[in-house]
Amino acid sequence: MENFWSICLSRFQQELSAQQFNTWIKPLRVETGEHGLRVLAPNRFVQQWVRDRFLQRIESLAEELLNSSGRVELVLMDHVPAAAKDVVQESQPVSQSATKPAAISNAAKSLAQARKHAPAGSGLNPSFNFDNFVTGRANQLARAAALQVAENPGTAYNPLFIYGGVGLGKTHLLQAIGNHLKLQRPDAKIRYLHAERYVSDVVKAYENKSFDEFKQQYHSLDLLLIDDIQFFAKKNRTQEEFFYAFNSLIEAKKQIIITCDTYPKEIADVDERLRTRFSWGLTVAVEPPELEMRVAILLKKAEAARFLLHEDVAFFIAKQVRSSVRELEGALNRIIAMSNFTGRDADVNLAKEALKDLIAVRGRQVTIENIQKTVADYYKIKVAEMYSKKRSRNFARPRQIAMALARELTNHSFPEIGEAFGGRHHTTVMHACDEIEQLRQNDHILARDIAFLVQVIRD
Numbered sequence: 001m002e003n004f005w006s007i008c009l010s011r012f013q014q015e016l017s018a019q020q021f022n023t024w025i026k027p028l029r030v031e032t033g034e035h036g037l038r039v040l041a042p043n044r045f046v047q048q049w050v051r052d053r054f055l056q057r058i059e060s061l062a063e064e065l066l067n068s069s070g071r072v073e074l075v076l077m078d079h080v081p082a083a084a085k086d087v088v089q090e091s092q093p094v095s096q097s098a099t100k101p102a103a104i105s106n107a108a109k110s111l112a113q114a115r116k117h118a119p120a121g122s123g124l125n126p127s128f129n130f131d132n133f134v135t136g137r138a139n140q141l142a143r144a145a146a147l148q149v150a151e152n153p154g155t156a157y158n159p160l161f162i163y164g165g166v167g168l169g170k171t172h173l174l175q176a177i178g179n180h181l182k183l184q185r186p187d188a189k190i191r192y193l194h195a196e197r198y199v200s201d202v203v204k205a206y207e208n209k210s211f212d213e214f215k216q217q218y219h220s221l222d223l224l225l226i227d228d229i230q231f232f233a234k235k236n237r238t239q240e241e242f243f244y245a246f247n248s249l250i251e252a253k254k255q256i257i258i259t260c261d262t263y264p265k266e267i268a269d270v271d272e273r274l275r276t277r278f279s280w281g282l283t284v285a286v287e288p289p290e291l292e293m294r295v296a297i298l299l300k301k302a303e304a305a306r307f308l309l310h311e312d313v314a315f316f317i318a319k320q321v322r323s324s325v326r327e328l329e330g331a332l333n334r335i336i337a338m339s340n341f342t343g344r345d346a347d348v349n350l351a352k353e354a355l356k357d358l359i360a361v362r363g364r365q366v367t368i369e370n371i372q373k374t375v376a377d378y379y380k381i382k383v384a385e386m387y388s389k390k391r392s393r394n395f396a397r398p399r400q401i402a403m404a405l406a407r408e409l410t411n412h413s414f415p416e417i418g419e420a421f422g423g424r425h426h427t428t429v430m431h432a433c434d435e436i437e438q439l440r441q442n443d444h445i446l447a448r449d450i451a452f453l454v455q456v457i458r459d
């Protein structure tokens with residue numbers, strides 16, 4: 001079953017955007033049910049969404065890979081007593097087994113009871129915790145702050161704002177905080193949600209004229225964990241509601257933790273008063289992990305999957321996949337799947353084969369031209385300024401960054417890079433590389449920009 005699911009995950013990863021994959025597919029779990037495959041969703045929202053959009057695909061994968069009839073149950077994962085769980089399956093007609101109406105209504109009652117007495121729907125996924133979060137230079141500050149907040153919610157840093165590129169562990173940390181507090185204080189009202197979910201809750205409250213209920217739900221939390229807040233862009237009504245929720249929670253010394261793909265001041269199309277508030281507490285970055293940390297992550301993930309990963313293979317993967325931990329996981333899953341299906345030992349040759357598309361794409365994509373274009377786009381200047389002699393800082397700095405990235409991400413020599421930048425002398429390129437390296441150490445915004453550019457260039 002584990003093999004089947006890891007293949008499904010890598011298929012979905014290829015077919016969906018990172019955002020969709022992360023939000024809808026990643027939180028699912030699978031097990032063997034009475035009638036075949038059973039997929040568990042962490043909450044009703046995910047359940048509904050997956051049923052509407054992805055269930056058919058999961059069924060066709062089950063048919064293809066497991067030779068099964070393709071029937072898949074889709075049920076809720078947690079907080080639901082056994083009797084009530086049946087109702088969830090029955091009332092959402094994914095499972096076809098018949099239950100008498102009286103049994104349904106009894107079980108429905110117990111579900112309602114369970115909901116009433118359970119802490120506010122948490123949206124937490126217990127598989128993300130501090131123990132399985134690998135720490136290194138790239139994330140040690142973020143982890144320390146997260147742990148501190150999990151230990152002292154509402155008093156340490158409020159809000160805690162975690163930002164960084166895609167697939168670098170922001171959601172993992174957010175969930176780890178929720179799970180940690182849940183263990184310490186089982187009665188705490190904790191809610192994890194993706195910003196898109198908040199937007200859709202606002203829309204629903206609007207449609208149903210149920211803002212009082214909406215407010216009651218959010219303003220009474222002890223811990224609000226909200227993921228990918230950049231999704232609030234241009235959603236004015238959502239921003240307004242969040243502004244009230246934010247003020248009310250902070251005033252009551254309830255903890256808020258926010259993740260975002262960028263630094264608070266730079267979130268596009270979000271009201272200034274919210275952006276300012278996001279920086280009230282502590283803002284911490286997660287950066288792409290360095291080589292040794294990538295290896296450590298791979299070894300940890302392999303161990304969790306009970307797969308023997310040789311260290312040389314881990315180094316091989318870590319050298320190929322540099323930008324995000326999600327990609328690292330995807331690469332590892334491919335290798336595990338290939339090794340399990342062919343019965344071959346997972347050595348470097350097998351890894352090369354399993355990752356050959358990825359290696360080919362990477363090799364093709366990273367060119368000096370691509371770097372120049374990406375950096376120019378990012379800084380909103382013309383690509384021609386990469387070759388021009390203009391010395392104004394607006395052009396010179398992006399040009400230097402592009403040179404440094406060309407050195408870092410391609411095998412070109414200093415003279416070749418100089419040539420590609422309008423025939424500059426190789427010492428100019430060397431100087432640019434040194435200067436950018438210095439700046440990266442001291443200017444965290446620039447370091448963040450460069451980390452982002454590296455991800456885009458490699459993707």
Ligand SMILES: Nc1ncnc2c1ncn2[C@@H]1O[C@H](COP(=O)(O)OP(=O)(O)OP(=O)(O)O)[C@@H](O)[C@H]1O
Nearest residue numbers: 022132133134165166167168169170171172325326
């Ligand atoms: N330091 C780490 N140790 C162990 N696993 C990690 C680490 N960082 C990330 N991961 C894993 O990588 C995957 C992607 O991480 P996560 O979803 O938290 O990224 P993210 O930063 O929230 O991405 P996005 O911006 O796309 O939402 C997850 O499975 C997570 O468990």
